[in-house]
Amino acid sequence: KAGVTQTPRYLIKTRGQQVTLSCSPISGHRSVSWYQQTPGQGLQFLFEYFSETQRNKGNFPGRFSGRQFSNSRSEMNVSTLELGDSALYLCASSPSRLNYGYTFGSGTRLTVV
């Protein structure tokens, strides 16, 4: 059974650019969440999608957005990149919105220069 797949694994972007990260959840998983991990702030919740709808959003500016497709795959987009957006972005999937625990992908390491 394939795990959560995130692409790309590594990304280098310039300030002001935009970036799109992709997440393919485990087959059958309908809930997808995104987290940002930095040394200073730790792991912070970005947003959660279920059935193609954003169900909740964390405390991030509007430059951070996402979407979920009918096959449960999800993308997140960051526009007008800032140096502080450099982080490991982790995607997690779960069968439903109940607490079965989330399975995380290996993440996308974004570096903004």
Place this chain on the structure above:
Amino acid sequence: AQSVTQLDSHVSVSEGTPVLLRCNYSSSYSPSLFWYVQHPNKGLQLLLKYTSAATLVKGINGFEAEFKKSETSFHLTKPSAHMSDAAEYFCVVTLNSGGSNYKLTFGKGTLLTVNP
């Protein structure tokens, strides 16, 4: 509101000795609690979870944790550390009611070092 406090940012043990990683939580409702492990340059792996069933939870790789409501604690233990246990460990809480069980709140993490 919910929060998690991992009481030690770094724990160092010798191989073969017990491991104790401490976690206290705060939650307005009945919480679900998890421990995740992250090895360098890897994603997060679920070690174990508590979701209001048995208070002593057994996980993978010999780890276990005990939910103590009176102490609002969920400490992670292992009887004998192995070199491969060296990693960062995260205690995580989420709510169990009110439709808010989608958001995981992470502790700051505890870095476990295992010395030969």
